[in-house]
Amino acid sequence: xxxxxxxxxxxxxxxxxxxxxxxxxxxxxxxxxxxxxxxxxxxxxxxxxxxxxxxxxxxxxxxxxxxxxxxxxxxxxxxxxxxxxxxxxxxxxxxxxxxxxxxxxxxxxxxxxxxxxxxxxxxxxxxxxxxxxxxxxxxxxxxxxxxxxxxxxx
Numbered sequence: 001x002x003x004x005x006x007x008x009x010x011x012x013x014x015x016x017x018x019x020x021x022x023x024x025x026x027x028x029x030x031x032x033x034x035x036x037x038x039x040x041x042x043x044x045x046x047x048x049x050x051x052x053x054x055x056x057x058x059x060x061x062x063x064x065x066x067x068x069x070x071x072x073x074x075x076x077x078x079x080x081x082x083x084x085x086x087x088x089x090x091x092x093x094x095x096x097x098x099x100x101x102x103x104x105x106x107x108x109x110x111x112x113x114x115x116x117x118x119x120x121x122x123x124x125x126x127x128x129x130x131x132x133x134x135x136x137x138x139x140x141x142x143x144x145x146x147x148x149x150x151x152x153x154x
């Protein structure tokens with residue numbers, strides 16, 4: 001089973017980073033405007049699902065449904081894709097870990113575990129890491145702009 005991993009230290013406190021990603025419905029505000037054509041979320045409780053569709057140019061044909069599986073504040077979040085797979089992979093489970101490096105910074109390790117599908121791991125891994133990097137960049141950007149968790153950096 002391949003694992004796409006991105007580890008980065010953000011210039012933002014752990015509680016701030018945690019608040020962004022523990023709010024399961026806030027992910028749409030980390031995407032650039034227009035990336036998503038549909039987004040809704042059932043909440044931020046274990047078992048909650050979020051539903052997203054991307055603009056056609058992004059090459060994702062269909063709705064992605066993710067479920068929040070584990071949230072242990074403020075150290076780990078686990079979520080998975082459930083019900084259908086519009087992406088060229090299967091059995092996706094993400095593990096996001098948060099650690100304070102020095103006060104005011106957060107080491108985030110984001111791992112995507114999956115089974116290869118239409119794309120081999122050599123092509124899928126960089127795509128997943130790009131998404132993780134986008135989210136991390138925008139959390140850090142929102143913090144630098146003085147935004148509260150959940151307030152878009154755009």
